[in-house]
Amino acid sequence: MKKIKIILIGILSMGLISCEITDTNVDPDNPSADVVNAGAIYPGMITQTHRNIVALNGRIAGIVMQQFDGLDAQQIAYGQYNIGESDIDNSWGFGLYGAGSMTDCFVITQNNTGEVSALAKLYMAANLGMTTSTWGDIPYSDAFLGDEGNVTPxxxxxxxxxxxxxxxxTESINEGVASGVGEFFGAGGSADWEGTAHALKARYYLHLTSVDPTAAQNALSEAQMAFTSTADQPDFVYSLPAQNANxxxxxxxxxxxxMGFGATLNTMMTSDPRLALYTTDGETFASDDLFWGKATSPTPLISYWEVKFIEAEAIVRTSGADLDALTALQEAVRSNMLYVGVSTTDADLYVNTLTLTGTSEDKIETIITEKYKSLYGNGPLEAWADYRRTGYPDLTPNPDxxxxxxxSGVxxxxxxxxxxxxxxxxxNYDAAIxxxxxxxxDDDMWVFPSN
Incomplete structure (x- = not known):
């Protein structure tokens, strides 16, 4: 498995990416448009982006989606949908905007060209997708102009x-995101970045299935140009010391x-060979024995199994070729199982029982339910997006x-x-509302109208 491994000291000292590296003392947490040290900004941009996926917003989405259960303190409140405007303030101000990952992306793209800019555009796209699918309308076109006096975008x-x-x-692909970037990550290797751009295009086209009749075909076309194995997916592997952990x-x-492992998910996975790799006792979710619960557990920007689930759903929505959709579904589940440590024998036994029967809606439910189990620990925000888009998996809202x-209690x-x-x-806040x-x-957003 190729890994993106950010080792800050090594990268900052080597400056292995072909960008303008200045000898001016620049604080990477507060980059200036006047003097840009892209080699210093990149590690924070990438690290924070991957943290955004499974940190505060991802954790709350995981609780809402019953992949986790709130057992005490704020986590109980989140499970009861008592999620106020103060609960997610830090993720907006420090994870995305302000000193967050999107600000870093903007600074790099405004002051660099070619492959350096290309990767930052890819990461900006991924962060925008996370942000808009969470909040709806968001600041973007004039969001990063504080140095010019615009502090109310x-x-x-x-x-x-x-x-x-x-x-x-598209610009990321055209500007050469596939070339040269791998060196930036040192000995850990690199992902298939052009394939990653196509994979992200597929994801965000699929988000539009409720509002755009061409969305499924667009998603299918992009998925078929994405990377073709877990070895090429953009994994971020956290490192010790502890403050850099997953x-x-x-x-x-x-x-x-x-917070504990979700009882709903536990019941759903009774006969699933991944369950013992997700939880030891139906409640524990983090330990050195659990694949997604280690200090060094990876977080992919987008996974190969997600790409294959996208392909399976898009086939059902377009050609309806059941065999092709089933093949994609089986590959999605198998690749996730092998990645987390299920034996080939057990993985094959499970995936060979999968079928796609009934109406198109029945088939989509099967695909999304299997995707929900595979996104545990690595894609809670996408599991939530799928639910709002399709209504699957079939979850019962918290009666409390x-x-x-x-x-409405939904x-x-x-x-x-x-x-x-x-x-x-x-x-601007009032205008957006x-x-x-x-x-x-319980108010719908444009991309996810009620089913």
Whole structure:
């Protein structure tokens, strides 16, 4: 398995990427557009992007989607859909905007060209996808102009953000994201970056199945140009010391017994050979014995199994070629099982029982349910996106749901904007809420209308 392994000291000293490396003392957490040391900015940009997938927003999405259960403190509140505007403020201000990953992406793309800019555009697209699918309309076109005096950015419509994602990924491919970038990551090797760009294009086209009749065909075309094995997927492997560890591991280490493995998922996986690699007792989710619960557990930007699940669903939605869809589904599940440590024999026994029968909707339910199990520990935000888009897997909302921010009690459809937007960017915040028709957890967003 090829790995993206960020070793900060090694990268900063070697400067292995072909970009402008200055000898000026630049704080990588507060980069200036005047003096850009891309070699210093890249590690933080990449590290924070992968952390965003499974840290605060991903953890809450995992609880909402019943991949995890809240056992104590705030985690119980999240499971009851009591998710307020203060709960996700840090992920907005420090994970994405402010000193976060999207600001780093912007600085690099504005001050570099070619392969250096290309990879930053790819990461910007991935971060935009995470952000818009979580909140809806978001600041983008003038979001990173604080140095020019614009500290109250307007919100771009969600439909325009999805178009921007595709433009960024196309530009990334055209600017040579496939070449030269691997050296930046040192001895750990590199992913198939052009294949990753196509994979991300497939993901974000598939998000549009409820609003764009061409979405499934577009997603299928891109999935068939993506990378072709787990060896080429863009894995980020966390490293020691502990503060650099996988966010799920760190959370359990810092706040033990406040979150557990989801009872719903545990029941769903009774006969699944991955269960013993996901949890030891139906509650523990983080330990050195569990694949996604180690300090060094990887987080792919997008996985090979997700690509194959996208392909399977897109085939059902387009040609309806059952055998081709089943082959893609089986490869998706098999690749995930082998990746996490299931034996080839046990993986084959499981995947050979998979079938796609009934209506197209029945087949999509089968695909999304299997995808839900495979996204555990590595793609909670995408599992939530799938649920809002398709209604699958068939989950029962928490009967103890708190109505404060979610009067209908449904599994949340979005997050609230963070409190800092209401207090420091109120005019644009109000305009965004008005254009979207509300600001509660059960309000739909454009890309995921109610089923």
């Amino acid at each position: 307007s919100y771009d419509s969600q439909s325009s953000i999805y178009a921007d994602i595709q433009t960024l990924l 966010p799920l591991y760190l959370f359990d280490n810092d706040r033990p017994s406040t 749901a708190v109505p404060s921010f979610n009067p 599994i949340p459809r979005r997050f609230l904007y963070p409190i800092t937007e209401r207090t420091t960017n109120s005019a 008005s254009s979207q028709g509300g600001h509660l957890l």
